Amino acid sequence: MSSELQPVKPDTAEVLIITGMSGAGRTTAAHSLEDLGWYVVDNLPPQLFSTMAQLIGKNPDTPLKLALVVDVRSKEFFQALQEAMNQLRTDGAELRVLFLDAADEVLVRRFETLRRPHPLQGDGSILEGIAAERELMAALRDQAEMMIDTSDLNVHDLTTSTTELFTESGPIVIRLNVMSFGFKYGVPQDSNYIADVRFIPNPHWVPELRPFTGQDQEISNYVLERKGVASFMDSYVAMMEPVIEGYRSENKHYATLAFGCTGGKHRSVAIAEEIAKRLATYSGVKVKISHRDMGRE
Template sequence: MTIEGHKGSPDIVIVTGMSGAGRSTAAKALEDLDWFVVDNLPPGLLATMADLGGRVREAVPRIAVVVDVRSRAFTSDLHSAIAELEARGVHPRVVFLEAADEELVRRFEAVRRPHPLQGDGRLVEGITQERELLREVRAEADLVIDTTGLNVHELRAKIVGFFGAHGGESGLRFTVVSFGYKYGLPVDADLVVDCRFLPNPHWVPELRPKNGRDAPVRDYVLSRHGAKEFLDSYAEVLRLLAEGYEREGKHYVTLAVGCTGGKHRSVAMAEQLAARLRDAGMDVQVTHRDLGRE
């Protein structure tokens, strides 16, 4: 994203989210991509940081600021800081990192550190309190990344995917994720498509060991009644949504495409939707979350 309304200001990304969800890893990845990273900045200083960056725009074109919930006035302070930046024509992106409670507990126990909000209580109580405090911030974030099950290298790859070669370009970016319903919905999805209205190739013996990227499975799925009609209709819906998202300043959209196991129908349909988005001029990346799982 370029800041068109205030050409003297740097591109600003705010990294926040649950403690233990990977904020430090995300910040390091951005730093390696030549972003100027400021850790643990009070939200009230965001405007000051933008001003300082604007004075040396050529030397510091991109700033990433990591903020967390240790300030009890965090939510109101962050909203006020973003509103102040917006009033100046500076449009920061908010990246929210989260993970399942069980995963956060495991990570804190592994490093033998207390949660910053648990006080004299239990670890899970601190996590619950933080999740509630961050509920509104998560709802308004530009990009939500679920790090459950991701190692540091996989999280770094996601950050590079979002902010690497395309990190300073304007426009809307789609991430299309195939998944299996039996493994749960992707919690970071903005839109969810259910492909279980199509016959399941799992029940065709010669197709069962293959997946939706293999031509026989792809051809089978696309030849079923309703598949092409759905792709044509939903591609038009996505086009209309994309126009609206861009008008509203949204930069990232995660489209989750599901079937029972995340191996056949969802993979084939995700690839087809991604291709149609690319044909419409969208920036798209595709990932198959559950491909390879038994």
Template sequence: MGEAHTTGHRAGVPGEQTGATAETDTTLVVVTGLSGGGRSTVARALENVGFYVVDNLPQALLLDMAELAVKAGGAARRTAMVLDVRSRAFSTDLAEAIRELKERGYAPRVVFVDADDEVLIRRFESVRRSHPLQGDGRLADGIAVERGLLEEARDQADVIIDTSHLNVNQLRRRVEELFGGEDARRLRLTVISFGFKYGLPPDADFVMDARFLPNPYWVPELREHTGREEAVSAYVLGQEGADAFVDAYADLVNATTAGFEREGKRYLTVAVGCTGGKHRSVAIAEELAARLRRSGLAANAQHRDLGRE
């Protein structure tokens, strides 16, 4: 997909709110554009930054969905509606539906994804799909028909993203820059403690084994306490090799986060295990999360098996 052409028009550019959206604190985004242009990637990127995304919405339901989003609030306070030619209700009336939204005071931000015909043809051919509007004709015929249907909607767009020279990650980052804000684009880390006897966390990206450290279970005055308590934490972290162990994993996570973010990963799970998930893994998970936060990462500690014994 090289460089994007992103064009802002009129007063509805990202960052502004007027009419109904301002009054209700609801942000509405309408995503449309050429098939093969990258609508699905845009939709996923909007989900990543907290939008409630409705895909393949018939244009006839655009106003109804906007009204529902405003009334619902909460998780629907940021709603994106994706429209394309898969819906037979989709027609040249899309432009009129967008106009009606604006007339009702909803001030939607319209994103139009586009690409050169040659690029679209290559994309369809690479996945061996026909264009939804080509019928018995060629891919180029379907693309031409769709361009005609969407011409007025393109003219109404607040943001036009030409994806001809953008790869998936570049397109995702562009959308996140427009709609996410810095916090939404940050990689979020969960450091989770667990007990090996209960099985590995299935979503772990890294697994640390703290069983090389002496087990507080065998210290009578510590047995009934947990790694979240100062006495147990001090005992675990005071053992030979414990500090270097935490440091090594903190360095590893710090060294990889930038790469994960470039590849579009938004959540990273670091699992720390001991025998039962009560003492060593809990203390190590709390300390690792604290060190990662001090290095500027968004990290929190969770304890899957604490209290399970």
């Protein structure tokens, strides 16, 4: 009787493809997942992906979470990878792609610091190797459900970001990273939705408000009371309702919502804080807030 009550293990695993630009942190992300109990395999030929997922599903001593670290170096490999991913989906495996990226100048600096050539540079420069890799990786990047921009992250930051993405906590289904940023520092690469809040009058031009940030009540009151802001926030949150439900049905677990103003100190911070507060009330949603550029001025 007791043996009949034992849980039945599914015959396919949850599969995560870890990929991205060389130097962006694939190895660090993989180590983080190992620490979380994932079974991590590096450089497995794509033709063996489906077999590996099935073997893990049938072995009661291995985790049901399989992470495959993929390094795309040729068009032929990319074609084989696409076929392998299609087969995994046909087999019924839950498949997701995590893409790690960083700005070109950051990648160059990392290779120069390690005194290593870029794997695709050949007789050219590191930057030429990066450009060649970006071209090869473009289609895979577009398919990724999750992306982490590691330009401003050290090893410990990336470990934390990866852990937050893949640590289950109760009934949480969707994780939303609500971010503020300044357009003058560039648009965040890993954002799924970008909203420009520069339509709001800038508190920077009010001398008594200039020293504060969007986390201070003085700025929050000023920004949220401007004409059109309440309507904007109501519409934005309403827009996210079908998105969240769609993510659930498509098994997409993570998204970054980015709000930008000129410098990332006042308007975007106040709006991000308020939007995050509202979205956090949704059932099955966990919200993290980050202010990328606050303090850079």
